[in-house]
Amino acid sequence: xxxxxxxxxxxxxxxxxxxxxxxxxxxxxxxxxxxxxxxxxxxxxxxxxxxxxxxxxxxxxxxxxxxxxxxxxxxxxxxxxxxxxxxxxxxxxxxxxxxxxxxxxxxxxxxxxxxxxxxxxxxxxxxxxxxxxxxxxxxxxxxxxxxxxxxxxxxxxxxxxxxxxxxxxxxxxxxxxxxxxxxxxxxxxxxxxxxxxxxxxxxxxxxxxxxxxxxxxxxxxxxxxxxxxxxxxxxxxxxxxxxxxxxxxxxxxxxxxxxxxxxxxxxxxxxxxxxxxxxxxxxxxxxxxxxxxxxxxxxxxxxxxxxxxxxxxxxxxxxxxxxxxxxxxxxxxxxxxxxxxxxxxxxxxxxxxxxxxxxxxxxxxxxxxxxxxxxxxxxxxxxxxxxxxxxxxxxxxxxxxxxxxxxxxxxxxxxxxxxxxxxxxxxxxxx
Numbered sequence: 001x002x003x004x005x006x007x008x009x010x011x012x013x014x015x016x017x018x019x020x021x022x023x024x025x026x027x028x029x030x031x032x033x034x035x036x037x038x039x040x041x042x043x044x045x046x047x048x049x050x051x052x053x054x055x056x057x058x059x060x061x062x063x064x065x066x067x068x069x070x071x072x073x074x075x076x077x078x079x080x081x082x083x084x085x086x087x088x089x090x091x092x093x094x095x096x097x098x099x100x101x102x103x104x105x106x107x108x109x110x111x112x113x114x115x116x117x118x119x120x121x122x123x124x125x126x127x128x129x130x131x132x133x134x135x136x137x138x139x140x141x142x143x144x145x146x147x148x149x150x151x152x153x154x155x156x157x158x159x160x161x162x163x164x165x166x167x168x169x170x171x172x173x174x175x176x177x178x179x180x181x182x183x184x185x186x187x188x189x190x191x192x193x194x195x196x197x198x199x200x201x202x203x204x205x206x207x208x209x210x211x212x213x214x215x216x217x218x219x220x221x222x223x224x225x226x227x228x229x230x231x232x233x234x235x236x237x238x239x240x241x242x243x244x245x246x247x248x249x250x251x252x253x254x255x256x257x258x259x260x261x262x263x264x265x266x267x268x269x270x271x272x273x274x275x276x277x278x279x280x281x282x283x284x285x286x287x288x289x290x291x292x293x294x295x296x297x298x299x300x301x302x303x304x305x306x307x308x309x310x311x312x313x314x315x316x317x318x319x320x321x322x323x324x325x326x327x328x329x330x331x332x333x334x335x336x337x338x339x340x341x342x343x344x345x346x347x348x349x350x351x352x353x354x355x356x357x358x359x360x361x362x363x364x365x366x367x368x369x370x371x372x373x374x375x376x377x378x379x380x381x382x383x384x385x386x387x388x389x390x391x392x393x394x395x396x397x398x399x400x401x402x403x404x405x406x407x408x409x410x411x412x413x414x415x416x417x418x419x420x421x422x423x424x425x426x427x428x429x430x431x
Contacts, residue, residue: 050293052130055314056285056304057083058116058150059322062195062206063185066112071192072206074320076301079116081184083131086152089176091135091159097169104167105199112155114181119322119386120306121146121163124170126285135172143283145170154178164204203384203410207365212387214362214405217318218354218394221401224298224347226251226261226268232294233259233270233343261347265327270343274336288312288334291343299332300350308413311335316350318389318403323350324415325391350401360405362387368407368418375425377411384410390417 061079063071073079097103124145128138147170149162157178161170184190195206226249230237236255243250247263257272275290284307292302292314305315305322316323316330323330325346332345365385373379388408394400407418411430424430 048296050289050296050302052289052293053083055289055292055302056122056126056130058118059303059317059320060117060206062115062117062197063192064111064113064115068111070195070197070206072195072208073190073192075190076317076320078184078187078190082114082152082181083116085177085180085184086159087132087134089133089159089174091133091175092173093136094138094141094161094170094172097171099169101167101199104162104169107151107160107162107169107171108149108204109197110151110153110155112153114152114154116150116152118148118304119384121148121165122285122304122307123147123283124161126283127161152181154182202369202379202382205365205384209364209366211364212362212405213359214321214387215319216356216358216360216405217389217403218356219350219401219403220352220354220399221348222351223266224349226259226347228295228298229261229268229270229345229347230259232296232298233257233272233291235273235275262327266329266347267327268343268345268347270341272341274339274341284310284312284334284336287336287341288314291334291341292332295332295345298349299345302332305331310337318350321405322386322388322408323391323403324388324408324417329391348401354400362405362407368409372409372411372418372422372425375422377421377425381412382409383413385418386410386415388417 057076058079059074061073061075061082063073065071097107099106123143124147125138125141125143127133127147127150128135145168146165147161147163149160149164151160151162152174153160157174158171159174162168193212194209196209197204197206201207230240230251234240234253234257236253236257240251240253240257240259243252243258249259249261249263251259255273257270259268259270261268274287275294285304292299295302299316301317302314303317303322305313307313312334314332314334325331327346328344329346329348330350332343335342368385369382372382386408387405389403390406392402392404394402408415409418409421411421421430
């Protein structure tokens with residue numbers, strides 16, 4: 001009986017090896033210009049589509065205490081909880097406040113309030129629709145009204161909608177459970193940083209007044225199969241064709257859609273017509289979101305980061321901070337123009353976090369700003385300062401990505417680390 005069992009195991013292993021060799025042979029001998037038939041049955045479905053309330057969630061929260069203290073939090077759970085509570089309030093009609101910069105600064109510096117902010121403005125109507133705020137007569141508002149800040153005034157029971165670029169303010173009276181909002185700040189998991197605001201602050205941002213200790217993170221990274229992106233981006237993904245014999249993946253179809261995957265960098269570029277499911281009259285934020293939505297959880301925690309001209313940029317966020325990497329790693333950009341769309345991202349994505357107790361100390365905002373000026377930076381070209389995580393390849397294994405906290409600056413319209421900008425300034429190639 002034992003001998004029979006041994007023979008069975010040997011024959012079973014031999015059969016598995018033979019099957020493996022046969023499948024390998026079929027794969028390697030497949031013609032380069034063959035058709036990739038991707039039916040719904042063959043294609044792995046994206047497990048869960050992204051929600052707009054997740055992607056367009058504000059990224060920072062500032063608690064304006066009754067006294068002169070302001071506290072900054074990046075905690076996504078806190079921001080989400082407060083944002084969700086807002087849809088349970090009742091609102092009057094929206095009105096634009098006169099007074100320009102003076103009114104803006106008065107609202108911005110008021111006490112006993114909660115402020116939610118975005119990295120860049122987005123349409124007010126989009127914000128209201130995504131978070132289901134029952135604001136009266138919102139449809140009468142112009143589509144081009146943009147906001148990047150939401151102020152919940154507990155002192156006077158108003159919701160203020162702010163634009164830091166042109167310093168406009170809209171407001172509506174709110175009625176509801178204000179104590180439920182302030183109760184959120186008693187959560188022991190909340191982490192706050194002492195900040196202050198002055199009308200002279202660069203980019204109308206809050207300055208962090210103290211050193212910040214942030215954890216380093218490492219992630220097991222994975223290279224996603226290109227079929228996930230053809231399914232997510234192509235209007236007609238059932239049948240695509242390989243265009244070249246190079247190491248790069250180049251796919252197209254009869255509709256003229258095209259996707260390229262750079263074999264060396266992993267960068268993905270897609271070109272095609274706007275998704276058939278998208279509203280032809282939608283703004284670029286709604287149109288671009290369809291491509292983020294279609295990737296589901298593949299790109300991890302990805303959120304709105306900014307927009308310029310016809311391009312909307314989304315980034316990975318880790319512990320409330322954006323991720324910056326070369327070759328569009330940790331980022332997706334979507335350009336929509338004349339019903340044509342271009343999508344750029346990377347096939348390498350963050351998968352599983354690896355715990356680490358190692359931390360990095362980051363200096364206060366004013367110290368960083370002064371260092372930039374000492375290197376010859378033009379203060380009029382500094383539009384924003386932001387803490388982010390730098391995507392770095394682990395020196396020991398390519399399967400692991402290190403995320404190191406660092407200061408980033410938007411200098412002359414381009415985001416880069418402060419260290420890189422200082423080096424460029426020293427070499428005379430920036431500023």
